[in-house]
Amino acid sequence: MTGEIDPIKVMKQEVGKAAAALVKSGTIVGLGTGSTTAYAIEYLGNRLKSGELTDIQGIPTSFQAEVLAKKYGIPLTTLDAVDHIDIAIDGADEVDPQKNLIKGGGAAHTREKVVDALADQFIVVVDGNKLVDRLGSTFLLPVEVIPMAITPVMRAIEKLGGKPELRMGVKKAGPVITDQGNMVIDVKFDSIDNPAELEKTLNNIPGVLENGLFVGVADKVLIGEVKDGQPVVREM
Template sequence: MGDWQSAAKRAAAYYAVDHFVQSGMRLGLGTGSTVAFVLERLAQRLQTGDLRDIAGIPTSEATAQRAQALGIPLLSFDDVQSLDLCIDGADEVDPSLNLVKGLGGALVREKIVASASRSMVVVVDESKIVPKLGTRAPLPVEVLTFGWQLHEAWLRSLGVEPVLRRTAQGEPFVSDNGNYIYDCHFPQGIDDPMRVEAAINNRPGVVENGLFLGYATQVVIGMESGDVVVKRVAEEA
């Protein structure tokens, strides 16, 4: 990651917290390097008293641990049935604000939390903006470990190149849910995201995929120039 990207991620994260989070909110807390800056800013504003009565549901064990270390109160769905706002990152954002997420391995919990939120603010640096999904990042597909071997050939029949995600030691990567993940590469990008999502999620043994279609209400983009740009659903290209 270049120095500008880290600065851009921080700028986007700080802007999102400063402009969209209000005292009393129940938040969905995403996963990833940009969300780390979101947690940092939330903690700062809670400590100064600028924000009060904030609590969140984390989308991963890593986010939960970081939030607890920073003193951010956490909830579960035993406590609340809906959230005011979800703040999360993305691996790709297209002109309609559709997303590919899941390179951090938390796509299932991220989608559950996003679906339970009244709005979703996505924080990214400008390198994540793409003309078509699937052109920059693979599409993660989380599958049950039982019968995981059956999915590779089927995914290839869709015209994609599936790669089972592995750890640095060469072992299959295991999500917080105890599942495996295939990273699916689309040679020409994803032409029809809705069709792809329906086909993949209709497959027995597939838990979820990383297409987030129609979830984002705003995207906060940190630019290499140092500026922050906000795109909203009403501003679709």
């Protein structure tokens, strides 16, 4: 029906708004990737337009974030031009009780990790169904790999007990290509007992650029939920 309010969409907007509200004037902001973060970027633009927020500069983590930032009038800068990032806002595909994350559903996790790890404060925006007791229970672990190394990397991952699969494009024949020109392997692990250890082990495989485990990076997790048909935002 037209005119019907989608509570999930409203909830994502509310979480995005809550994160955008934490940004102060005169700061450098990491702009994450994904549907919930897109609303945060939109609300940052609204705050700039209204004059409530002034003099911020954004550092996008993906082509998507860059396009949205330009659309909503957020001035952009680069890591070459700044010496710090005050705050980063980004989504996640899974969040465990220790605030460790799996990211990379949008294949932007390498740039996201660079930006989110540099930020003084990293705010994660998610909806309630992204919360898990253990990482890897609902979402495959993305690993970005340079194209020539795909086969040896997949073999190495199998030796670690993972089941790797090359991520294929949607509405594009062939594999997904990241903003860096690499490929993504999605890996199923039966259980990720030690995310910190696995993150290092995977990144030590020659040809792996970065994986989607974000351990000890998140400072604040804002969770959107729909209760009694109403969107609510709570902090983890």
